[in-house]
Amino acid sequence: MSSPLPEFPAGFTWGVSTSAYQIEGATSEDGRGPSIWDSFTHRPGTVVDGSTGDVACDHYHRYAEDVALLAGLGVGAYRFSIAWPRIQPDGTGPANPGGLGFYDRLVDGLLDRGIDPVATLFHWDLPQALEDKGGWLTRDTAGRFADYAALVAGRLGDRVKLWITLNEPFVHMSYGYGLGLHAPGRQYLFDAFPVAHHQLLGHGLAVTALRALTGSPIGITNNYTPVRVQGVTDADRAAGATYHALHNRLFTDPILGHGYPEIPGTDPSIVHPGDLDTIAAPIDALGVNYYNPTGVRAPSDPDSPLPFDLVPLDAYPTTSFGWPVDPDGLHELLTGLRREYGDRLPPIHITEGGCSYDDTLDAHGRCHDPQRVAYLDGHLRALHRAMTDGVDVRGYYVWSLLDNFEWAEGYTKRFGLVHVDFDTLTRTPKTSYAWFRDTVTGPA
Ligand code: BGC
Numbered sequence: 001m002s003s004p005l006p007e008f009p010a011g012f013t014w015g016v017s018t019s020a021y022q023i024e025g026a027t028s029e030d031g032r033g034p035s036i037w038d039s040f041t042h043r044p045g046t047v048v049d050g051s052t053g054d055v056a057c058d059h060y061h062r063y064a065e066d067v068a069l070l071a072g073l074g075v076g077a078y079r080f081s082i083a084w085p086r087i088q089p090d091g092t093g094p095a096n097p098g099g100l101g102f103y104d105r106l107v108d109g110l111l112d113r114g115i116d117p118v119a120t121l122f123h124w125d126l127p128q129a130l131e132d133k134g135g136w137l138t139r140d141t142a143g144r145f146a147d148y149a150a151l152v153a154g155r156l157g158d159r160v161k162l163w164i165t166l167n168e169p170f171v172h173m174s175y176g177y178g179l180g181l182h183a184p185g186r187q188y189l190f191d192a193f194p195v196a197h198h199q200l201l202g203h204g205l206a207v208t209a210l211r212a213l214t215g216s217p218i219g220i221t222n223n224y225t226p227v228r229v230q231g232v233t234d235a236d237r238a239a240g241a242t243y244h245a246l247h248n249r250l251f252t253d254p255i256l257g258h259g260y261p262e263i264p265g266t267d268p269s270i271v272h273p274g275d276l277d278t279i280a281a282p283i284d285a286l287g288v289n290y291y292n293p294t295g296v297r298a299p300s301d302p303d304s305p306l307p308f309d310l311v312p313l314d315a316y317p318t319t320s321f322g323w324p325v326d327p328d329g330l331h332e333l334l335t336g337l338r339r340e341y342g343d344r345l346p347p348i349h350i351t352e353g354g355c356s357y358d359d360t361l362d363a364h365g366r367c368h369d370p371q372r373v374a375y376l377d378g379h380l381r382a383l384h385r386a387m388t389d390g391v392d393v394r395g396y397y398v399w400s401l402l403d404n405f406e407w408a409e410g411y412t413k414r415f416g417l418v419h420v421d422f423d424t425l426t427r428t429p430k431t432s433y434a435w436f437r438d439t440v441t442g443p444a
Contacts, residue, residue: 005377005439006384013116013395014440015077016070016417017352019123019167021053022404024083026060030098033089035125036135036176040183049410056405058425060102065427067109069401069418073433074441077116079351079397080106081123081167084148091127091144095151103152107159116161118351118397120221121149121206123167124176124183131184136177136195136202139270146205150213157214164287164351165206168223169199169251181408189305190265196250197270203255204278211281221287221351222251225294226329226336230311235298239308243296252286252337254279256344264307285394287351288337290330290379292323319355319375321413327378334386334393347392353379354399356406356413359430367419372432380439398436402427 021037028034041052059066070078084091086099107117122145130141149165166172175182177192186192203220210218225247229240245261253261257280260268295311316324330353337345355375359367376398387393403416411422417433420426 005380008384009387011394013077013349014436015075015079015116015118015395015397016073016401017079017397017399018059018401018404019081019120020083020086021056021123021125022400022406023057023059023066023402025053025055025058027054029060030086030102031089031096032083032099033085033091034128035083035085036128036131036183037125039128039131040185043185046183046185047408047410049412051405051410053405055425057402057420059402062425063102063106064109066401067106067113067115069427069429070110070115071113072429073401073417073437075115076440077118077161077395077397078110078401079118079120079162079164081120081125082152083125084122085125085127087151088127088148089129091130092147095155100152100155103156107156111159117156117159118162118164119152119156119160120164120167120351121145121152122165122202124172126184135184136172136198137188137192139194139198139201142198142202142205145202146209149206150209153210153213157210157216160214161216162285162349163210163214163216163218164221164285165203165210165218166199167221167287167351168289169196169203169220170247171223173199174246175408190263191267193263193266194270196266197275200251200254200279201275204275204281207281207283208278217284219283219285219287219346219349220251220255221289222248223289223291224248224333224337225290225292226326226332228293228295228313229297230295230313231297233298236296239298240296243294243308243310247294248333252341255283256280256341258341258344283346286337286346286348288334288348289352289399290333290350291353291355293326293329293332319371320358321356321409323355325355325375325378327382329382330379331382331386331389334383334391335389338391345392347394349394350383350396352397352399354415356415359403359414359416359419361419361421361428365428367428367430369430369432372417372430373435376432376436376439
């Protein structure tokens with residue numbers, strides 16, 4: 001952190017990201033229907049601190065204050081997600097005017113401040129009514145998603161500057177339907193593969209629907225992790241390759257026209273003729289979320305239901321989540337994407353990067369988070385190196401603007417540039433907020 005950051009190209013987008021269920025609260029206002037996250041968090045034992053997103057950061061009521069925080073940060077773009085159950089309370093049928101109205105006001109508020117709205121259509125909060133019919137295990141959900149996308153784009157298509165169809169479909173599949181750690185809390189392991197296919201199909205159908213209603217770029221956001229094989233045997237290397245295929249390739253290969261990678265235990269019979277063409281509808285942007293590398297080796301238990309073990313990486317410092325901090329991993333994954341997909345790779349937008357630390361207010365009411373500053377500084381340098389090495393990256397969005405509801409970790413993990421007191425909902429910009437503002441706008 002001693003030397004100034006290298007200069008990023010003119011036109012590079014600096015932004016921050018959030019998602020609806022993690023910040024909005026107001027879960028039953030203005031006609032919003034229940035989502036799988038409402039049901040999941042209200043089931044005892046699902047969230048470490050027993051909390052829910054019922055209030056979260058109360059962004060639904062305080063969005064004007066949050067837009068002012070964005071303006072103070074000087075960012076050029078804000079990535080938020082739209083809650084499907086606000087738009088279609090039951091997941092089908094006409095749009096709910098109350099729900100569309102909220103995002104309409106938010107988008108106009110951003111544009112008034114010169115901030116580009118970047119909208120994610122699905123950040124894991126499926127309408128409960130669709131889950132009751134099978135959720136993403138059911139092919140029909142893909143079509144419902146495209147209908148919903150069209151309703152949103154019909155209203156906001158003239159003002160949203162970048163569309164992201166799905167956020168991290170791998171995490172939604174594996175945590176939500178494979179391991180049961182996230183909503184909807186199903187534990188189907190590899191039988192969750194239809195969730196991959198139907199999300200991808202929904203993505204492809206939504207891209208086509210959006211094209212008709214907006215001239216803005218369209219993409220998808222995936223979570224990527226460099227795999228660090230922890231072992232020297234062929235079995236360890238095979239386990240690493242399987243994990244790479246599952247985490248990094250399953251949601252990228254078919255989108256970029258390569259079809260599905262081979263993954264042991266998955267059933268390809270759900271893929272209908274023509275589906276792969278639908279999924280490979282051209283996109284203009286690949287959203288990349290990067291947090292950490294993953295240690296993988298062959299299963300130590302021969303009866304393990306998974307073909308790999310995930311193991312801690314002791315060589316790195318860790319965040320309060322226990323996630324290894326490795327900026328080089330960002331360079332590795334970006335150059336790896338370029339190598340694997342060549343000219344088929346669309347321009348990349350780093351739609352999330354960030355870290356959780358146990359941030360507290362000091363006696364003067366200030367929040368000092370030098371570890372987050374170091375994290376971001378290191379990752380921006382690694383990003384710049386990847387760009388110098390030829391990877392086309394258009395922007396970087398910090399996760400997150402605010403401390404928020406961190407899924408199964410509730411309010412115990414803080415990722416924000418802005419501290420939130422969850423009793424009073426007071427927002428306090430951290431040191432990293434000022435640092436990022438200076439990075440974005442240049443020192444005062
Ligand atoms: C998700 C966010 C989440 C963040 C930190 C990403 O996987 O998109 O919703 O809060 O990581 O865990």
